[in-house]
Amino acid sequence: MDKKNLLNICSFIFLFSAISLFAVTSNDAPKSSTYEDECINCHIENDIMPEHFSKSDIHWQNGLSCAGCHGGNPNETDEEKAMSISNGYVGVPDKKEIPQFCGKCHSDLEEMQLFQPRIPTDQVSQYYVSTHGKQLKLGNMDVATCTDCHTTHDILPASDTRSTTYAINIPNTCDNCHGNSELMSKYNLESIQVAEYSKSVHGIALLEKLDVGAPACNDCHGNHGASPPGVISISHVCGSCHVNNMNYFNNSTKAVEFSDMDIKGCEQCHGKHLIHKTNDEMISVGEASTCTECHSEGDDGYIAAELIYGKLKKLSSLYDSTKVVSEKVNIMGMNNIEIEYSLKNIRQNLIQSRTLIHTFDTSQVFEKTNEGILASYGALKLADNEIAEYFNRRLGYGVAIFILILLAATLYWKIRSL
Amino acid sequence: MGTNRRKFLNSLLGIGSLGALSAIVYPIISFLIPPKIAEVKINSLKVGPVADFKNNSSKIVKFGRTPVILVRTKNGDFNALEATCTHLDCIVQFKKDTQQILCACHNGIYDIHGRNVSGPPPKPLKQFVVNIIDDEIRITSQDV
Amino acid sequence: MKNKKIEKVENWLDERYDLSPIRNLIQHKKVPVHGHSIWYYMGGISLFLFMIQVFTGLLLLMYYIPGEDSAYESVQFIITKVDFGWLIRNLHSWSANLMVFFIFIHMFSVFFTNSFRKPRELTWVTGFFLLLLAMGFGFSGYLLPWNELAFFATKVGTDIVAVVPFIGDSLKVILRGGEDVTGATLSRFFGLHVAFLPAIFTTLLVIHLFFVQRQGMSEPEEFEKLTEDQKKYIPFFPNFVLQDALLWIIVLIVLLSLTLFFPWELGLKADALASAPIGIKPEWYFMFMFETLKLLPANIWFIEGEAVGIFAFTIAGLIWMLIPFINFSKKKDLNNKIVRWIGIFSLLYMIAFTIKGYL
Numbered sequence: 005m006d007k008k009n010l011l012n013i014c015s016f017i018f019l020f021s022a023i024s025l026f027a028v029t030s031n032d033a034p035k036s037s038t039y040e041d042e043c044i045n046c047h048i049e050n051d052i053m054p055e056h057f058s059k060s061d062i063h064w065q066n067g068l069s070c071a072g073c074h075g076g077n078p079n080e081t082d083e084e085k086a087m088s089i090s091n092g093y094v095g096v097p098d099k100k101e102i103p104q105f106c107g108k109c110h111s112d113l114e115e116m117q118l119f120q121p122r123i124p125t126d127q128v129s130q131y132y133v134s135t136h137g138k139q140l141k142l143g144n145m146d147v148a149t150c151t152d153c154h155t156t157h158d159i160l161p162a163s164d165t166r167s168t169t170y171a172i173n174i175p176n177t178c179d180n181c182h183g184n185s186e187l188m189s190k191y192n193l194e195s196i197q198v199a200e201y202s203k204s205v206h207g208i209a210l211l212e213k214l215d216v217g218a219p220a221c222n223d224c225h226g227n228h229g230a231s232p233p234g235v236i237s238i239s240h241v242c243g244s245c246h247v248n249n250m251n252y253f254n255n256s257t258k259a260v261e262f263s264d265m266d267i268k269g270c271e272q273c274h275g276k277h278l279i280h281k282t283n284d285e286m287i288s289v290g291e292a293s294t295c296t297e298c299h300s301e302g303d304d305g306y307i308a309a310e311l312i313y314g315k316l317k318k319l320s321s322l323y324d325s326t327k328v329v330s331e332k333v334n335i336m337g338m339n340n341i342e343i344e345y346s347l348k349n350i351r352q353n354l355i356q357s358r359t360l361i362h363t364f365d366t367s368q369v370f371e372k373t374n375e376g377i378l379a380s381y382g383a384l385k386l387a388d389n390e391i392a393e394y395f396n397r398r399l400g401y402g403v404a405i406f407i408l409i410l411l412a413a414t415l416y417w418k419i420r421s422l
Numbered sequence: 423m424g425t426n427r428r429k430f431l432n433s434l435l436g437i438g439s440l441g442a443l444s445a446i447v448y449p450i451i452s453f454l455i456p457p458k459i460a461e462v463k464i465n466s467l468k469v470g471p472v473a474d475f476k477n478n479s480s481k482i483v484k485f486g487r488t489p490v491i492l493v494r495t496k497n498g499d500f501n502a503l504e505a506t507c508t509h510l511d512c513i514v515q516f517k518k519d520t521q522q523i524l525c526a527c528h529n530g531i532y533d534i535h536g537r538n539v540s541g542p543p544p545k546p547l548k549q550f551v552v553n554i555i556d557d558e559i560r561i562t563s564q565d566v
Numbered sequence: 567m568k569n570k571k572i573e574k575v576e577n578w579l580d581e582r583y584d585l586s587p588i589r590n591l592i593q594h595k596k597v598p599v600h601g602h603s604i605w606y607y608m609g610g611i612s613l614f615l616f617m618i619q620v621f622t623g624l625l626l627l628m629y630y631i632p633g634e635d636s637a638y639e640s641v642q643f644i645i646t647k648v649d650f651g652w653l654i655r656n657l658h659s660w661s662a663n664l665m666v667f668f669i670f671i672h673m674f675s676v677f678f679t680n681s682f683r684k685p686r687e688l689t690w691v692t693g694f695f696l697l698l699l700a701m702g703f704g705f706s707g708y709l710l711p712w713n714e715l716a717f718f719a720t721k722v723g724t725d726i727v728a729v730v731p732f733i734g735d736s737l738k739v740i741l742r743g744g745e746d747v748t749g750a751t752l753s754r755f756f757g758l759h760v761a762f763l764p765a766i767f768t769t770l771l772v773i774h775l776f777f778v779q780r781q782g783m784s785e786p787e788e789f790e791k792l793t794e795d796q797k798k799y800i801p802f803f804p805n806f807v808l809q810d811a812l813l814w815i816i817v818l819i820v821l822l823s824l825t826l827f828f829p830w831e832l833g834l835k836a837d838a839l840a841s842a843p844i845g846i847k848p849e850w851y852f853m854f855m856f857e858t859l860k861l862l863p864a865n866i867w868f869i870e871g872e873a874v875g876i877f878a879f880t881i882a883g884l885i886w887m888l889i890p891f892i893n894f895s896k897k898k899d900l901n902n903k904i905v906r907w908i909g910i911f912s913l914l915y916m917i918a919f920t921i922k923g924y925l
Contacts, residue, residue, distance in 0.1 A: 408822075411815055412816060
């Protein structure tokens with residue numbers, strides 16, 4: 005423990021000598037770099053600046069002094085007087101007090117509007133609705149408060165890529181606690197959510213493809229009001245992005261049946277944190293099927309799954325072969341403009357068919373798949389024509405060349421005989 | 423040289439010339455017969471007379487290899503947008519009640535000028551210029 | 567029976583128009599036979615290819631629509647939608663290239679067999695102009711599909727004109743129909759390609775052929791030295807004509823094969839705002855000039871390098887055109903030698919720099 009402290013102290017000495025050097029030498033740094041008061045002077049002198057303090061902190065950048073949060077008189081050189089209760093000094097808040105501590109400003113719209121006209125000021129009230137907030141009220145000191153996610157003296161706006169609340173960093177931020185199995189087991193909670201999420205279609209999109217449009221933890225669970233979604237809310241959570249799937253599902257017979265059976269709508273088939281990219285096998289009756297979890301051979305659902313799978317497979321294989329043929333036509337140097345145009349329609353039919361599965365209505369799905377299958381046949385026929393044309397050209401060339409060579413030969417003969 | 427042989431040679435020459443001539447004339451005649459699709463002008467496309475389009479209606483037209491949605495709003499304004507959704511390339515449709523463009527695949531919504539309003543589309547739809555010349559609607563690509 | 571009918575028509579025409587010159591030509595024109603006879607056919611092949619150009623060009627005109635919104639699209643339409651459109655368009659491009667190629671061969675063969683000398687000086691000069699016009703056809707026609715490569719090649723090509731002292735800039739503007747290569751340039755080049763150049767070319771071609779017919783085939787010196795008995799001739803009609811026809815058929819076979827197996831790509835549509843693609847090259851027959859200009863330093867003495875290059879090519883072209891009239895030396899033998907070396911140098915220079923351009 006002592007060793008660790010020593011190390012920390014050493015690193016702070018280094019850090020702050022660097023910072024103070026920076027503060028002295030640079031003139032064109034942000035306005036805050038020249039910001040100086042007795043709190044800072046004294047704390048730097050005695051190497052007792054707070055842990056993880058950073059100059060890029062949003063409060064520092066906006067000129068909020070230490071006293072702005074911690075109270076006291078920043079112009080007083082006498083340590084005792086500066087940090088006296090009479091001067092409004094509050095010091096380091098208890099964990100339980102942190103939400104109100106931050107809320108002094110962040111819940112005050114008049115105050116916050118100075119910085120950004122549309123800034124939300126409901127974070128603290130949302131927080132107390134969250135499971136974190138409820139537990140904190142009960143005195144549970146394990147839960148996360150503002151500083152656990154936002155840090156204390158290195159707070160950055162969520163739009164800053166270095167921020168702990170930047171979309172791509174959020175899973176890691178949550179994992180700090182939720183990945184701690186020791187801590188989670190105390191509350192009978194799993195600690196593998198982020199690990200699972202990282203392998204899911206959403207996690208891959210966000211963490212590997214760096215697509216910040218993909219949902220992080222907070223997009224489904226809420227951020228300040230974080231809580232696990234319930235049976236009823238789950239389709240709305242997914243539906244906030246997957247609107248059609250939600251609408252189709254909620255209007256289907258399954259919606260009622262599922263809720264009667266206490267089955268969670270989307271989650272039942274797609275999982276929660278480990279949501280894989282969907283594939284057509286999920287609606288088959290094979291091993292990867294989700295339908296056969298409830299349906300068994302011979303019942304209506306089983307038959308429907310079999311039929312839908314067959315149609316989808318047919319359409320997707322037709323789409324693939326049309327694509328291959330179109331490429332072939334292109335390589336032959338023939339015209340594939342119309343085929344490419346049809347391909348767009350076929351692809352759309354395929355996507356829509358797959359979405360329509362959530363109606364659990366074979367006739368609706370088939371209407372779309374048949375449309376696509378017909379379009380595929382049309383496109384394949386066009387491709388056949390183009391390929392036939394390609395060979396016709398060669399045939400025509402052969403005939404023409406044959407006639408010309410014949411003519412040339414007779415002409416040669418004629419010339420010889422003159 | 424026998425006259426027979428000469429005759430044979432000359433008739434062979436005649437047949438050969440005739441064959442070659444037809445091999446030349448046939449492509450020329452075929453070339454001159456206009457194809458069924460009379461004309462493809464891809465940078466500007468005539469869509470039809472204004473009277474064919476009622477207020478609050480839309481039509482998908484083929485602009486080369488890209489589908490374009492031509493919308494006539496409630497107020498009678500024309501608007502042409504590339505009809506392929508910027509999310510996954512589905513063909514979009516015009517929603518009469520909200521005067522918006524909807525992609526039915528994933529409920530992507532664009533406003534009437536093609537700006538992506540909600541849902542998954544990452545980019546706005548490309549706009550085309552609509553001109554009305556002699557009561558005839560003409561769509562032009564903005565690229566040129 | 568049949569012959570009598572033809573005779574009747576002939577008499578009818580003869581009565582009115584006096585067909586004796588044509589009859590003379592058919593009956594008396596003869597072509598010398600010797601080791602270099604093969605070169606007599608090169609002009610004929612060029613003529614044949616020119617006729618193909620005229621026919622395919624007329625056919626393309628049925629569908630081609632000039633203009634920056636329609637040129638590319640109409641060419642695309644021709645090659646994808648119109649029956650045999652791909653054939654006609656490819657024939658037009660390929661035979662254009664072959665035509666320039668055979669005109670070059672024709673020219674150098676005439677040069678090295680000394681056929682340009684008195685009394686054929688004017689045939690040479692008209693021929694030289696026909697070559698320039700053919701190159702003009704190539705340059706203007708290249709732009710007409712309005713694709714990316716052509717667009718930038720035309721940009722570079724017309725830029726070169728600007729280095730001509732004093733009038734260069736105005737010349738460039740006139741050529742382009744504006745400051746830049748735009749739809750206006752396309753209209754201009756279209757007009758040049760289908761009206762202006764064909765009119766001049768046809769006129770010059772008629773004069774060129776008229777000269778050839780009036781003077782008969784040129785006979786090389788060695789042939790002239792032979793005694794009358796040793797000189798061998800074949801009649802122009804039907805022997806030479808049939809041999810010409812045979813060669814034309816062979817050229818047609820080659821042309822058709824090139825057309826089918828090596829079609830010309832249309833490429834991407836020209837886009838003025840796009841960055842220039844890699845590998846902008848002029849047509850091969852401009853390559854030796856293009857390469858030379860590229861090699862010249864930016865400034866030679868105090869004049870712009872390109873200007874010097876253009877000036878040099880102009881002078882060289884003038885000398886080449888007027889070579890039948892120039893006497894480099896009073897001694898005939900020495901003069902012949904100098905002329906021959908000029909020819910060899912020019913040919914090697916053009917070949918070397920063309921090859922260099924494609925390496």
